[in-house]
Amino acid sequence: MSPLPSGLLGDLDPTSDRAVFRQIADQLREAIDRGRFREGEKLPSEADLVDHFGVSRMTVRNAFSILQGEGLVHAEHGRGVFVRPRPPVRRLASDRFARRHREQGKSAFIVEADAAGSHPQVDSLEVKEEKASQDVSVRLGSVRRVLARRRRYLLDGRPVEFATSYLPLDIARGTPIAEPNPGPGGIYARLEELGHRLDHFEEEIRARMPSPAEVKTLRLAAGVPVIHLIRTAFDTEGRAVEVCDTVMAADAYVLSYQLPAT
Amino acid sequence: MSPLPSGLLGDLDPTSDRAVFRQIADQLREAIDRGRFREGEKLPSEADLVDHFGVSRMTVRNAFSILQGEGLVHAEHGRGVFVRPRPPVRRLASDRFARRHREQGKSAFIVEADAAGSHPQVDSLEVKEEKASQDVSVRLGSVRRVLARRRRYLLDGRPVEFATSYLPLDIARGTPIAEPNPGPGGIYARLEELGHRLDHFEEEIRARMPSPAEVKTLRLAAGVPVIHLIRTAFDTEGRAVEVCDTVMAADAYVLSYQLPAT
DNA sequence: CTCCTTTAGGTATCTAGACGAGTGGGCGAG
DNA sequence: CTCGCCCACTCGTCTAGATACCTAAAGGAG
Numbered sequence: 001m002s003p004l005p006s007g008l009l010g011d012l013d014p015t016s017d018r019a020v021f022r023q024i025a026d027q028l029r030e031a032i033d034r035g036r037f038r039e040g041e042k043l044p045s046e047a048d049l050v051d052h053f054g055v056s057r058m059t060v061r062n063a064f065s066i067l068q069g070e071g072l073v074h075a076e077h078g079r080g081v082f083v084r085p086r087p088p089v090r091r092l093a094s095d096r097f098a099r100r101h102r103e104q105g106k107s108a109f110i111v112e113a114d115a116a117g118s119h120p121q122v123d124s125l126e127v128k129e130e131k132a133s134q135d136v137s138v139r140l141g142s143v144r145r146v147l148a149r150r151r152r153y154l155l156d157g158r159p160v161e162f163a164t165s166y167l168p169l170d171i172a173r174g175t176p177i178a179e180p181n182p183g184p185g186g187i188y189a190r191l192e193e194l195g196h197r198l199d200h201f202e203e204e205i206r207a208r209m210p211s212p213a214e215v216k217t218l219r220l221a222a223g224v225p226v227i228h229l230i231r232t233a234f235d236t237e238g239r240a241v242e243v244c245d246t247v248m249a250a251d252a253y254v255l256s257y258q259l260p261a262t
Numbered sequence: 263m264s265p266l267p268s269g270l271l272g273d274l275d276p277t278s279d280r281a282v283f284r285q286i287a288d289q290l291r292e293a294i295d296r297g298r299f300r301e302g303e304k305l306p307s308e309a310d311l312v313d314h315f316g317v318s319r320m321t322v323r324n325a326f327s328i329l330q331g332e333g334l335v336h337a338e339h340g341r342g343v344f345v346r347p348r349p350p351v352r353r354l355a356s357d358r359f360a361r362r363h364r365e366q367g368k369s370a371f372i373v374e375a376d377a378a379g380s381h382p383q384v385d386s387l388e389v390k391e392e393k394a395s396q397d398v399s400v401r402l403g404s405v406r407r408v409l410a411r412r413r414r415y416l417l418d419g420r421p422v423e424f425a426t427s428y429l430p431l432d433i434a435r436g437t438p439i440a441e442p443n444p445g446p447g448g449i450y451a452r453l454e455e456l457g458h459r460l461d462h463f464e465e466e467i468r469a470r471m472p473s474p475a476e477v478k479t480l481r482l483a484a485g486v487p488v489i490h491l492i493r494t495a496f497d498t499e500g501r502a503v504e505v506c507d508t509v510m511a512a513d514a515y516v517l518s519y520q521l522p523a524t
Numbered sequence: 525c526t527c528c529t530t531t532a533g534g535t536a537t538c539t540a541g542a543c544g545a546g547t548g549g550g551c552g553a554g
Numbered sequence: 555c556t557c558g559c560c561c562a563c564t565c566g567t568c569t570a571g572a573t574a575c576c577t578a579a580a581g582g583a584g
Contacts, residue, residue, distance in 0.1 A: 029474075045534060053510075056569045058320075061535085068486070069331050071471045077535050078576030094521050107556060198523035205519070207469035207487045207512035209333045212291070222331070225469045225487035225512070250487070251470035257467070257519050261355050261460035261495075283539060307564060318539045331572085339565050340546030 008036060009044075012053055020055055021062035028063065030222045032083055043073060044082075059245060071223030071251070084221060087252055088118075088238040090160065094257040097201060103157040109153055123152040123159070125180050129169060136166045139232050146170040149187070151219065155252070159218045163246040171241055173194065187242065188233070196235040204230045207250060218249045225250040268340070270298060271306075274315055278337040282317055283324035294334060294345055301347040304336060308343075318513065333485030333513070346483060349379075349514055352422065356519040359463060364447040371415055385421070387442050391431060398428045401494050401505045409434040414479065417514070421480045425508040433458065433503055449504065450495070458497040468493045469512060479509045487512040 010026050014019060031037055032240070044052070049060040064081055067073045075081045090113075095101070100107055113120035132146045140146065146166040153161040165187065169176060175181045177190050192198060206228040210220050227250050233242040271289050274282060308313070310324040310487045326343055329335045341500055352375075357363070375382030394408045402408065403460055408428040415423040427449060429439060438444045439452050453462060468490040472482055482486070489512050495504040 007405075021567075026474075032495070047533080056568090058569090059568060062567085064535095065327070069471065072475075074536065077575085078533085079578085080534060094519065095524075097521065098524055140378040200523050201521040203519045203521065205467065205489075207489050209331065209485050209487065211332075212288075223471050225471065227467075227469050253468070255467040257356065257465045259359065259463040259465065259519070261462050262357075262360055283537075309564080318541090320540090321538060324537085326565095337565060338546090340548085340563080344565065 005193065009049075009052060012055075020053075020159055021059045023064040024049065024053060024055070024060065024063035028067060029070075032067075037083050039083050041083050042080040068222045071193060071221070074221050076194065080102060084223075087158070088155075089254050090116075090155065092255050097188060097198075102189050107186050117155070118155045121154040121157070123154055124150065126150040127178060127180055128163065129173070136243050136245075140166065140168055140240050143168045145169050147178055149177075158252075159249070160218050160252040161246060161248045163244055164212070164243070166243045167241065173182075191233070191235075191241055196239075196241050199234050199236040199238070199240075202232045202234070205255065210247075213248055218247070220249055221251075227253055227255070227258055229255075271311075271314060271386035274317075283321045284328070286311065286315060286317070286322065287328040288327060291332075291334060294329075294427075296401075299345050300344050303345050304342040306342065306361075322468045333483070336483045346485075349420070351514055351516050352378075352416075352417065354515060354517045359450060363453050369448050375417055379412040380417045381419070383416040384415055385444070386410040386412065389440060389442055389514075391435070394428065398505050398507075402430055402502050404427065405430045407431050409440055420514075421511070422514040423508060423510045424476070424479050425506060427504055427506045429504050451497070453497075453503055458501075458503050460502070460503075461496050461498040462498070467517065472509075476509055480509070482511055489515055489517070491517075 009031060012023050012209075016023065018026075028037075028043065037043055040128045043064075046057055046060045046064070049055075049063075050057050053060070064073065064075065068075065073081050073244060074084045096108060101111075107122070109122065110120050123241050125145065127149050129145055130148050132140065132143050136146060137143055147169055149165040149167075151163060152159055153163070167187070171191070171194065174192060175194060177187050177194075182190050189197060206226050208228065209223070210218065210226045214220065214226055220226070227248045229244075229246040229248065231242075231246070232240050233244075235241050270501055271293060273283050278285065280288075283411065289439065291298075299305055301421075308322045308326070311317075311325075314320050315322070326337065330337065334346060335343050336346045350463065358374075360369060369384070371384065372382050389409065389411050391407055392410050394402065394405050398408060399405055409431055411427040411429075413425060414421055415425070429449070433453070433456065434440055437452060437456060439449050440455075444452050450460060469487050470490065472486070472488045474479065476488055482488070489510040491506075491508040491510065493504075493506045493508070495506075496504050497503050
C-alpha cells in the first residue's frame with residue numbers, strides 16, 4: 001500500500017473533456033511507451049491507482065480494460081497487471097513452399113523452427129473426409145466432399161497457428177495424403193508424385209479479431225488479432241488441388257512476400 | 263420498455279461457472295451468428311436486458327463491451343447498440359504494381375475504386391524532407407535523410423488506409439517525385455523515368471490493434487485491427503529505392519498474393 | 525527441513541444508483 | 555402547417571461498496 005513513486009504518473013486534468021478513465025489509460029500508455037514500465041513488468045495495482053488519482057476502483061479498471069483492448073497489457077488474477085511482452089515472431093517468406101525447401105524429411109514448420117532455436121510441436125492432428133463448405137467448394141471448383149487435414153502448430157509450447165487443408169477426394173483418397181503423416185516433404189511432395197505438378201499458389205490474407213473458439217485454441221491474450229490466410233494450390237493444368245485455411249496469432253507472425261515488378 | 267420477445271434470448275444458468283456477463287455476451291453472440299439480429303440492426307437496449315436477465319446495468323454493459331472488443335457490435339450514444347455491418351472490402355492483388363497498371367493518368371487507387379463503383383479520395387497529402395527513422399534507414403541502406411510522402415485514402419468518405427513513402431534524397435530531390443502530384447503512373451513511373459528500373463518489391467505484413475492515433479486517423483470502430491504493410495521497392499541493381507509504410511483498416515481489406523511454386 | 529495454514533494483497537464479478545449527454549419523436553405555439 | 559421545445563429513451567461516466575477467488579510469502583506444526 002506504499003504510495004506510487006512521485007513523478008511516475010502525473011495528475012488528472014479536471015477541466016479536460018476527456019473522460020477520467022481515458023486520461024488514466026493515456027498516462028499509463030505513455031509511461032509504457034517511454035519505457036517507464038518494461039516488458040513483463042508489473043503496473044501499479046488497482047488499489048495504488050485508486051489512491052494516486054483519487055477515483056473509484058471501477059474507473060481504474062475501465063482504464064486497464066482500454067489498454068487490454070489495445071493489447072498493451074494483460075491482467076493475471078491474483079498477481080497484477082503486466083506489460084505484455086512482445087513474443088518472438090515467426091517470419092513466413094513467400095518462397096516457403098519452393099521445391100527446394102521440400103526435399104527434407106521433416107515438415108517445413110519443424111525444420112524452420114529448429115533452425116531458429118525454438119521447440120516446435122504439431123498437435124491435434126485430424127484427418128477425415130467431410131462435406132465441403134460453400135467457400136471451399138467454390139475454391140476447389142465445385143467439389144462436394146473433401147479430405148480435411150486439421151492440425152495445430154506450437155512454438156515452445158505456445159499455440160501459434162491452426163490450419164486445415166482441404167483436398168478433393170478423387171485426388172487424395174487412398175493415397176499417403178490421407179495418412180496422418182504424409183511423409184517427407186508433406187502433402188505438396190505427395191501431390192507432385194501423384195502427377196499433380198504444382199504451378200502456383202494463391203494466398204488471401206485478412207486480419208480480424210478472433211472468435212471465442214479461436215481464442216481458446218490459440219490461447220490468445222486480449223487485444224491480439226488473428227491473421228486469416230487462405231491458400232489455394234494450383235497444378236500446371238490450372239486445377240485447384242488444395243485449399244489450406246490457416247488462422248494465426250497475429251502477434252507471432254510477420255508475413256513476407258516478394259513480388260516481381262513486371 | 264416493452265419486454266423482450268420471449269424466445270429471442272434464453273435464461274442464465276446460475277449453476278454455471280461462467281460469469282454472468284459472459285453468459286449474456288454468449289447469448290447475444292449466438293443470436294447474431296444465427297441471424298436473429300441482422301447487420302445494422304439494433305440490439306435490445308441495456309435497460310431491456312437488465313429487465314430480461316434481472317442483473318444490474320454494469321453487468322449488461324460488461325457483456326456489450328466483450329462483443330465490442332470482438333468487433334461484432336458498436337454502440338451509438340443516444341441511439342443504441344447495433345450489429346456492426348461488414349463493410350465492402352478492397353482487394354489488393356499482388357500484381358497491382360505491374361507496369362501495365364501504371365500507364366494511366368490517375369493513381370492506381372483512384373482507377374481501381376472508380377471501377378468498383380466507389381467514390382475514392384486522397385487526403386492530407388504532405389511531402390517533406392526529414393530524418394529517416396532507424397527502421398527506414400536500415401531498409402533503404404543507411405540513408406540519413408529522406409523524402410517522405412504522406413497520404414490518406416478514403417472510400418465513399420471512409421478512411422481506409424494511411425501511407426507514407428520514403429525515398430532517398432539523392433534520388434527524389436528536385437524531381438517530380440518531390441511534387442505533391444508526381445504525375446501519371448505515380449512515383450514508380452517517375453522512378454523508372456529517372457533510370458531506376460524496378461525489379462521487384464518486398465512486402466512485410468503484420469496485424470495488430472491500432473494505436474489511439476491510428477484509431478483517430480482511420481476512424482476505426484472498437485474491435486477493428488489494422489494491417490501494417492511495409493513495402494520496399496528494389497531496382498535492377500538491387501538498390502532499395504523506396505520504402506512505403508501503410509496502415510490499413512483490417513475490415514476494409516483482403517490482400518491477395520500469387521506465389522510461384524518454384 | 526518440509527509441508528500446511530494463514531494472511532495480505534491482488535484481480536474478478538456484481539450490485540445499486542447518480543448524473544451527463546446525444547437522439548428523435550411528439551406536441552404545442554405561432 | 556411549421557418550427558422549436560420538451561421529454562423519453564439511450565448510452566457514457568463515475569461512485570461506493572460487497573463478495574469471491576487467486577497468488578505468494580510468511581509463519582507454525584510436525
